[in-house]
Amino acid sequence: MSEAYETTEAEPALAVTGLRKVFGEVVAVEDVSFTVRRGGSLGIVGESGSGKTTVANMITGQERPSAGTIRACGRDRTAPARGGAERRRRGAEVQIVFQDPYSSLDPRQPVDRAIEEVLRLHQRERTSSARTARVGELIEMVGLDERQGRALPRALSGGQRQRVAIARALAAEPDVLILDESVAALDVSIQAQVLNLLSDLRERLSITYVLISHDLAVVRQLTETVVVMQHGAVVERGTTTDVLDAPQHDYTRRLRASVPTPGWDLTEVRRAFSPATP
Secondary structure, eight states: OOTTOOOOTTSOSEEEEEEEEEETTEEEEEEEEEEEOTTOEEEEEOSTTSSHHHHHHHHHTSSOOSEEEEEETTEEOSSOOOHHHHHHHHHHHEEEEOSOHHHHSOTTSOHHHHHHHHHHHHOTTSOHHHHHHHHHHHHHHTTOOHHHHTSOGGGSOHHHHHHHHHHHHHTTOOSEEEEESTTTTSOHHHHHHHHHHHHHHHHHHOOEEEEEESOHHHHHHHOSEEEEEETTEEEEEEEHHHHHHSOOSHHHHHHHHTSOOTTOOHHHHHHHTSTTOO
16 A cells, blocks of 8 residues: 555545536536445446436545535645646555456556556555565556466456456555446456455555446445435435345335346336336
């Protein structure tokens, strides 16, 4: 994790307060607040268009908030970063893994070089031999072998490419890792393997997770707390177990009802989300 992160144990790894984002006349996010403890895990759930990805983009600096504050690792990151040094510092604090690893990887760059590139940027004090050794450690850490580490992205499966994306994000040694629908594009069996990997990594590295997802089963497996978003606002929050087992808000109950179960009736799910539903 980032050596520059020196703070009290009580200070959260991530604190978002009164976050708002407006695109033209559209309010995409309105008064969103939450905290995540160091080494903790938070799920942000909701349907497409609920504002959850916009929140992630503001945390990572891809979007600038219209109002509110964002603090990560004890430092404010609400305003745009000034200069390369601050951008590198922020990148060493918060990294993101996207849904589609193929589009975020250079198709002409072998896996080991893609990971080493991050090390050269964020771990400048390492020697060339130390970087090479660390690349090998990261490749092994995410469950890949040396041959896969030398491969181009097109030679890897979707699950293997997502493991590469995780390794590359971890190369910066971030304190906070944002997972933006990071297993949504994978087959169920591969998804389970990557989720197990992520669970193991959080325990091993004491890293903080923010999971952006519409999949409540994924949220249940990987997070301790959850916020539920609808139309840009938080409608429910609490421990993951409490919110998913005994949802208090009607929208959360409908999300929960949409999870496939044995004997699942698609007609009932469609009815639950129809405009006529109270």
